[in-house]
Amino acid sequence: MLEIKNLHARIAEDGTEIIRGLDLTVKDGEVAAIMGPNGSGKSTLSYVIAGREDYEVTEGDILWNGESVLEMDPAERAAAGVFLAFQYPMEIPGVATMEFLKTALNAQRKARGEEPLKIPDLMKRVKEAAGSLEMDMAMLKRPLNVGFSGGEKKRAEILQMKLLEPKLCVLDETDSGLDIDALKIVADGVNALRSPERAFLVITHYQRLLDHIVPDTVHVLYKGRIIKSGGPDLALHLEENGYADVIGEAA
Numbered sequence: 001m002l003e004i005k006n007l008h009a010r011i012a013e014d015g016t017e018i019i020r021g022l023d024l025t026v027k028d029g030e031v032a033a034i035m036g037p038n039g040s041g042k043s044t045l046s047y048v049i050a051g052r053e054d055y056e057v058t059e060g061d062i063l064w065n066g067e068s069v070l071e072m073d074p075a076e077r078a079a080a081g082v083f084l085a086f087q088y089p090m091e092i093p094g095v096a097t098m099e100f101l102k103t104a105l106n107a108q109r110k111a112r113g114e115e116p117l118k119i120p121d122l123m124k125r126v127k128e129a130a131g132s133l134e135m136d137m138a139m140l141k142r143p144l145n146v147g148f149s150g151g152e153k154k155r156a157e158i159l160q161m162k163l164l165e166p167k168l169c170v171l172d173e174t175d176s177g178l179d180i181d182a183l184k185i186v187a188d189g190v191n192a193l194r195s196p197e198r199a200f201l202v203i204t205h206y207q208r209l210l211d212h213i214v215p216d217t218v219h220v221l222y223k224g225r226i227i228k229s230g231g232p233d234l235a236l237h238l239e240e241n242g243y244a245d246v247i248g249e250a251a
């Protein structure tokens with residue numbers, strides 16, 4: 001379970017406070033959608049959860065299964081089961097996707113005090129996961145994300161998620177600029193990974209993705225705090241009416 005309590009976070013470089021007293025609880029098995037206008041702090045929230053160093057927590061706490069993650073570095077958080085899917089997937093020239101997956105998996109195992117995977121075991125896992133995503137195996141030999149189409153990048157991302165078996169998946173605006181096919185890849189991937197032990201934070205500006213990933217809860221983030229929470233109907237309300245009345249209500 002993820003519990004965020006009175007979180008305040010600022011940009012390390014200039015001290016601007018972006019997250020301003022945010023409270024949020026996401027239970028195991030829950031898919032929580034975070035919506036909100038541009039500039040609300042949605043991406044910042046995902047980075048702070050993942051432990052990016054460009055942000056400083058000044059107050060409050062992020063508890064993961066009752067333990068604060070604030071003293072953990074990003075690798076330790078990943079080892080504890082936190083996965084962040086990037087809004088803008090990194091292109092890694094010169095590193096074959098397969099090699100990248102091996103590095104990511106073994107880094108996680110190392111942080112957990114486990115032995116690196118043997119090559120045949122690694123190949124088996126990757127092939128199984130890629131097969132279930134109807135991924136072209138040739139893609140695994142290409143450098144990660146370099147020249148990948150939008151849909152291929154999403155497939156690669158879901159593949160990483162599947163292999164790392166995270167307990168908390170944070171997906172940030174994965175629908176931005178996605179065509180309907182890529183959107184379906186993400187939604188099908190997420191839906192297949194839904195389980196009672198796994199929580200999702202699906203961060204999105206648009207309702208569109210939530211037609212395919214039906215969330216259990218919907219939270220509106222505005223000016224660094226959650227100003228309203230509800231069920232899937234809240235997302236539909238926002239789609240029809242925009243954010244103005246929810247923001248007005250909270251003001």
Ligand code: ADP
Pocket residue numbers: 011018036037038039040041042043044045054
């Ligand atoms: P959202 O994802 O909801 O659109 P963001 O978290 O990206 O919002 O940004 C919230 C605000 O913080 C914006 O005004 C943005 O410009 C600012 N911001 C976030 N990160 C940085 C940073 N590293 N440097 C400067 N400004 C930032």
Ligand code: MG
Pocket residue numbers: 038039043
């Ligand atoms: Mg934005």
Ligand code: MG
Pocket residue numbers: 042043044087173
């Ligand atoms: Mg964003």
